[in-house]
Amino acid sequence: MSHSRAAVLFVLCLAAFTINVATMIVNVSLPTLTREIDASSRDLLWIVDAFNLAFAALVLAAGSLSDRFGRKGALLAGLAVYVISSLLCAWSDSPGELILWRTVAGVSSAIIFPTTLSIISNVFPDRHERARAIGLWGAATGIAIAAGPIVGGALLNSYWWGSAFVFCAVLGAVTFALAAWLVPTSRDPQTPPLDVPGLLLSSAGLGALVHTIIEGPERGWASAQTLGGFAVALAVLGLFTLWERRQEHPMLDVTLFANLRFTAASGAVTFAFFSLFGFVFLIAQYFQFVLGYGVLEAGLRQIPVALSVAATSLLGTQLAVRFGSKAVVTGGLLVFAGGFLWISSVGRDTGYLAIALQMVMVGSGLGLTSAPATEAIMGVVPAAKAGIGSAVNDATRELGGTLGVAVIGSVALSIYRESIADAIPAGPLRDLAQESLGAASVAASRAGDPTLLTHAQEGFLDGLTAGCFVAAGVALVGAILVALFLPAHPQDDRA
Incomplete structure (x- = not known):
C-alpha cells in the first residue's frame, strides 16, 4: 500500500469513526440532557431516533447521488453540514431544537457514510488490498464503540453538556480539511439520468x-x-x-439481490447489528445502574469489546480471502451467539474479569462477521456503483440496529415491568420504577428504600437475560442462513 493511498484510507476511516463516535457520545449524554434541558423520556427517544430515521431514509438516495455527482464532493458537503449541525446541537435551548439539529446531523451522516466505503472500493480495486482496507475501516468502527463513552464521559464530567457536540464538530472539521487535501474524487463514468x-x-x-x-x-x-x-x-x-x-438506469440495480453473495452478506450484517445494538442498549444500563459505574468508568470498561472488534475486523477480512467468506462469517455469528449466551448469566456480583472476557467474545464475533460480510458486499458491486453498494451495507446496519433496540428493548422492558409489578406494592413509586431502571433508582432514593432498588435490579437482570437469549437466537439463525446460502468465494472479481 503506497503512502498516498494509506493517507486516503486514514481519512476515510476517520470519517467513519467521526459518525460512530458521535452516536456513542450522544447515548451517554442522555441522562445529562434530562437535567440540563428538561428532556422527557419521549424527548430522549427522539434525540437519538431523529438521527436514525433521517439516516435510514436517505442513505440509499445519498449513495446513489454520490455515484452520479462525485463521491469526494458528497463527502465534503456532508462533513460541512455535519460540523454546522453539531455546533447548533451544542447551543440548543430546548429538546425540540436539539431534535431538529440531530435530524440534520442524520441527513449529513447519510451523505458521509456511503462515500467512505465507495471511495475505499475505488482506491483499492485489488481484492486482497480492499479486504485489508475494509478491515481497517471496520476497526475504526470498533474503536469508536469505546472511545465515544470515554470521551463523552470525560467531557460531561468537566464541561457543560454542549461540549460533547462541540467535540464532534471539531472532529468533523479536521476530517473535512484532511479530506479536501488528500482524498481523490471518483464517480460513475457514465452520466445516467437521475432516477x-x-x-x-x-x-x-x-x-x-x-x-x-x-x-x-x-x-x-x-x-x-x-x-x-x-x-x-x-x-x-x-x-x-x-x-x-x-428502468434502464435504476437508482439501485435490484438484480444484485439475485446474487447470493450480495444478499446473504447483507443479511449477515443485518443479523449482527440487530444483536449488537440491542445488547449495547442493555449493557450500558447494567454498568451504570447495577454495577454502579459512572459514565466515564462505564466507557473505560467497554475497551475490551472495542479492541476485540478492531483486531478481528482486520483478521476477519484476511481470513475470508484465504478460507472463504462462508466459514468466517458463519464462525463469527456463532461466536457472537456464544458471547450473548455467556453474558445472559451475569448478576449483581459478577466480577469484571468475567465481563471483560464476555465482551471480548462478543467483539470478536462482530469483527469476524461485519467486516468480512462488508467485503463480500463491496466485492460484488461494480466500481462505478460503489456508492449505492455502500449505501445498501449502511442501510442493513441501520435497519438491523434499529429493529434490535426496539425488539430486544421491548422484551427486556416487558419482563422488567412484570418483575416490578410482582415485587413492589401498587402506588406512585411502583409506577415510577416501572418506567426504567434509572427511574427506579430515583424512586428508591426518594423513598429511602434500598430494597426497592434491589428488586428493580433483579427485574432488570431477568430482562437482560431474556434480551441476551433473543440476541443469541437471532445470531444463531443468521449463522445457519449464512452457512446455507453465502458462497465461500466470488465467482470472479469486480467488473
Whole structure:
C-alpha cells in the first residue's frame, strides 16, 4: 500500500469513526440532557431516533447521488453540514431544537457514510488490498464503540453538556480539511439520468419502515398503527422494487439481490447489528445502574469489546480471502451467539474479569462477521456503483440496529415491568420504577428504600437475560442462513 493511498484510507476511516463516535457520545449524554434541558423520556427517544430515521431514509438516495455527482464532493458537503449541525446541537435551548439539529446531523451522516466505503472500493480495486482496507475501516468502527463513552464521559464530567457536540464538530472539521487535501474524487463514468421516482420511493419506504420500528414498542407491535405502518412501508418498498426493475438506469440495480453473495452478506450484517445494538442498549444500563459505574468508568470498561472488534475486523477480512467468506462469517455469528449466551448469566456480583472476557467474545464475533460480510458486499458491486453498494451495507446496519433496540428493548422492558409489578406494592413509586431502571433508582432514593432498588435490579437482570437469549437466537439463525446460502468465494472479481 503506497503512502498516498494509506493517507486516503486514514481519512476515510476517520470519517467513519467521526459518525460512530458521535452516536456513542450522544447515548451517554442522555441522562445529562434530562437535567440540563428538561428532556422527557419521549424527548430522549427522539434525540437519538431523529438521527436514525433521517439516516435510514436517505442513505440509499445519498449513495446513489454520490455515484452520479462525485463521491469526494458528497463527502465534503456532508462533513460541512455535519460540523454546522453539531455546533447548533451544542447551543440548543430546548429538546425540540436539539431534535431538529440531530435530524440534520442524520441527513449529513447519510451523505458521509456511503462515500467512505465507495471511495475505499475505488482506491483499492485489488481484492486482497480492499479486504485489508475494509478491515481497517471496520476497526475504526470498533474503536469508536469505546472511545465515544470515554470521551463523552470525560467531557460531561468537566464541561457543560454542549461540549460533547462541540467535540464532534471539531472532529468533523479536521476530517473535512484532511479530506479536501488528500482524498481523490471518483464517480460513475457514465452520466445516467437521475432516477427521481426511485430516490423518492426509497426514502419514503425506508423512512416509513424505520419510523414504524421506532414507534412499535410504544404503540404495541400488534396495534393497528404499527401493522398499518409496516403495510405502508412494504407497499412503498414493493413499488420501489417494481419501478427499479423497469428502468434502464435504476437508482439501485435490484438484480444484485439475485446474487447470493450480495444478499446473504447483507443479511449477515443485518443479523449482527440487530444483536449488537440491542445488547449495547442493555449493557450500558447494567454498568451504570447495577454495577454502579459512572459514565466515564462505564466507557473505560467497554475497551475490551472495542479492541476485540478492531483486531478481528482486520483478521476477519484476511481470513475470508484465504478460507472463504462462508466459514468466517458463519464462525463469527456463532461466536457472537456464544458471547450473548455467556453474558445472559451475569448478576449483581459478577466480577469484571468475567465481563471483560464476555465482551471480548462478543467483539470478536462482530469483527469476524461485519467486516468480512462488508467485503463480500463491496466485492460484488461494480466500481462505478460503489456508492449505492455502500449505501445498501449502511442501510442493513441501520435497519438491523434499529429493529434490535426496539425488539430486544421491548422484551427486556416487558419482563422488567412484570418483575416490578410482582415485587413492589401498587402506588406512585411502583409506577415510577416501572418506567426504567434509572427511574427506579430515583424512586428508591426518594423513598429511602434500598430494597426497592434491589428488586428493580433483579427485574432488570431477568430482562437482560431474556434480551441476551433473543440476541443469541437471532445470531444463531443468521449463522445457519449464512452457512446455507453465502458462497465461500466470488465467482470472479469486480467488473
